[in-house]
Amino acid sequence: GENVEQHPSTLSVQEGDSAVIKCTYSDSASNYFPWYKQELGKRPQLIIDIRSNVGEKKDQRIAVTLNKTAKHFSLHITETQPEDSAVYFCAASKQAGTALIFGKGTTLSVSS
Amino acid sequence: GAGVSQSPRYKVAKRGQDVALRCDPISGHVSLFWYQQALGQGPEFLTYFQNEAQLDKSGLPSDRFFAERPEGSVSTLKIQRTQQEDSAVYLCASSLGAGALGNQPQHFGDGTRLSIL
Numbered sequence: 001g002e003n004v005e006q007h008p009s010t011l012s013v014q015e016g017d018s019a020v021i022k023c024t025y026s027d028s029a030s031n032y033f034p035w036y037k038q039e040l041g042k043r044p045q046l047i048i049d050i051r052s053n054v055g056e057k058k059d060q061r062i063a064v065t066l067n068k069t070a071k072h073f074s075l076h077i078t079e080t081q082p083e084d085s086a087v088y089f090c091a092a093s094k095q096a097g098t099a100l101i102f103g104k105g106t107t108l109s110v111s112s
Numbered sequence: 113g114a115g116v117s118q119s120p121r122y123k124v125a126k127r128g129q130d131v132a133l134r135c136d137p138i139s140g141h142v143s144l145f146w147y148q149q150a151l152g153q154g155p156e157f158l159t160y161f162q163n164e165a166q167l168d169k170s171g172l173p174s175d176r177f178f179a180e181r182p183e184g185s186v187s188t189l190k191i192q193r194t195q196q197e198d199s200a201v202y203l204c205a206s207s208l209g210a211g212a213l214g215n216q217p218q219h220f221g222d223g224t225r226l227s228i229l
Contacts, residue, residue: 006154032215043116043220044155044203051215089154093215099145099168100218102154 002027004092006103013080015112023090023103024072030092033066033073034100038087047088048075080110114138116221118204124227125194133189133224137206144187145218146179147203155203161187162209194228201225 003026013019025033034049050057050064050073057064061080066073077084087107091100117136125131137144143162147155148171157171163184172179176194181187191198205218 034217036220043222046217046219049215049217091154099157099160099171100147100155101157105152105154 002030002092002094002101004090004101004103006090006106008106009104010107010109012109012111015080015082015110017080019075019077019080019084019108019110021075021088021090021106021108022072023074023092024070025092025101026071027092027094028068028071029094030071032093033064034091035062035064035075036089036091036102038089038105040086044089077108080108082110082112084108085110116204116206116219118202118221118224120224121222122225122227124229126229127194127196129194130190130192131194131226133191133202133226135187135189135204135206135221137185137187137204138219140208141206141219142184142209143207143216143218144181145205145207146187146189147205148173149201149203149223151200158189158202191226194226196228199226199228 006023031052036044037047038044061078063076087105090103119134146158149155159179160168161181176192178190201223203223205220207218208216
């Protein structure tokens with residue numbers, strides 16, 4: 001089955017710096033890759049997603065890139081702010097509407 | 113409602129008791145998913161409904177776990193004869209569906225934190 005690996009497990013940056021989180025997946029049939037932000041005790045919130053027919057997507061300070069050949073995708077956060085501090089999860093799924101397979105998460109800490 | 117609603121938020125049960133967790137998806141969402149999230153881990157898939165049909169239950173860890181969505185809206189996850197390893201946060205997510213629309217984003221509820229003593 002699908003396996004998603006996520007690195008790093010923890011990431012500390014200074015306010016204003018950029019943060020990059022990387023994920024790899026094993027199943028070449030995967031075609032949908034969302035990223036979720038989860039604050040302590042809260043629900044995972046979708047922050048951006050990308051489908052396999054595009055290589056990059058951007059939404060303000062957040063961008064995601066996808067390399068289908070290498071089977072990896074990355075989250076880029078620019079101009080980080082303290083409120084970006086949270087756990088970030090990448091995920092992958094194959095067919096439309098099927099289960100998301102999550103990475104183990106990255107704890108991002110942004111210090112001011 | 114505006115989002116996915118789960119109840120109760122917290123549930124404490126003694127080992128061996130049965131529990132029932134409820135999920136109210138976003139109105140009109142066809143697909144409903146249950147995930148289990150252990151402390152410090154990512155959510156792990158349990159089961160998936162499309163309307164009232166349970167299309168995938170491959171993630172249910174044992175036959176003590178049972179889920180239903182009889183009218184294609186509200187769903188209940190039931191755990192029988194609970195064990196300590198069942199302690200986790202149980203998340204429900206819903207989405208508009210699949211098919212021609214492709215993968216639609218899954219929107220999560222706040223979860224039910226289950227503690228088995």
